[in-house]
Amino acid sequence: TFRSAGGLSVGMPIRLKGFEIGKLSGISLTNDNMVEIEFFIMDTYYDKVLPNSVLELSSNPLGLGGGMFFHPGKGPAGPLPEFSYIPSMDLDVGKQLVEKGLVDRSTGEDPIGAVIASIGPILVQVDTTLLSIEEMVDSLNSSIKGEGPGPLSAVINDLETTTGQINSVLENLDRVVANVEELTGGMTDPTGLVKKLLDPKGTVATILDDDNQLYDEIIQSVEDLNRIIAE
Structure with a gap:
């Protein structure tokens, strides 16, 4: 039972220490204006539904670490029968069970820690991307200078050699033209x-x-x- 339906929805997963163990199957308003939910726990995790278990609806402004959490009760007793009542921490009875140490309650995920943890891999990926861009720029610069091993470098080196040969031919052509002019000058x-x-x-x-x-x-x-x- 909860005081409000805010944050609740049919099909909402129920988690235990990060594992999805069940889902909400129904939400209704009682005669005394309390919100009652129905849920199911998967057979694989049915042995976790022990006496003194509680439900907790958690939320935070960052949108991380929230949701419906199931906290199993402590003790050697066997699982509760089907359709048993499980109090929520919205109610005093649920809070008292936690205060008495009868509930195996995890603290949940720290929202700030989750943000920091998610930023780490992103920064690593950004650093790798920047390194790849830097290597690509260095390779392009080397190719433009004719120092790299790529095809562009070979083309530039060939172009420099061809340019030198053209300059040599032009110098010889200048000498030929000068000699021809000298020869034809005497025949004017x-x-x-x-x-x-x-x-x-x-x-x-x-x-x-x-x-x-x-x-x-x-x-x-x-x-x-x-x-x-x-x-």
Whole structure:
């Protein structure tokens, strides 16, 4: 029997030291405005329903550690018969049984302790997640720098090598262009070039009179130019 139906509901589990041993099956209002409940205890735990047993409806503002609790009586007596009356701690008779030490009553779960206990695993999980994120960031940084073992690092290293090769090719191309410009610069005036070639003291005469020395130098220059272009 309880003074109020607040917190009670049909199907509500009844627990003993954390184990669900039964359920509420009915709630009714008596003629003297007290709340009477009917409940059943599973066969597995029937031997716990001893004389001096009490029921306790517990609640707390945190919503933890509450519910209907069954506290078995102490003593060597056998289980109570079916449909026996079990007082609640809402009534003086239930409180007196507890005060006399006739009830094996657990203190129940500490709400604050339950909160702290639940926070611990959460913090461990958060720490593990942060560590994984840190490792991922470090791996990404290493890959970007070309220091890691991953495929991104290999691509970046290949890109750096290719860039160096391109720079070398561009330098050679610059030299080729400079040589071509120098060569074509002397050919901008074809009249002057012909005069130099046909002049008695010009290039043709020099070629004919110097035992092919100038001719050999021209051939060497052409070969050098071909080599540069081939690069």
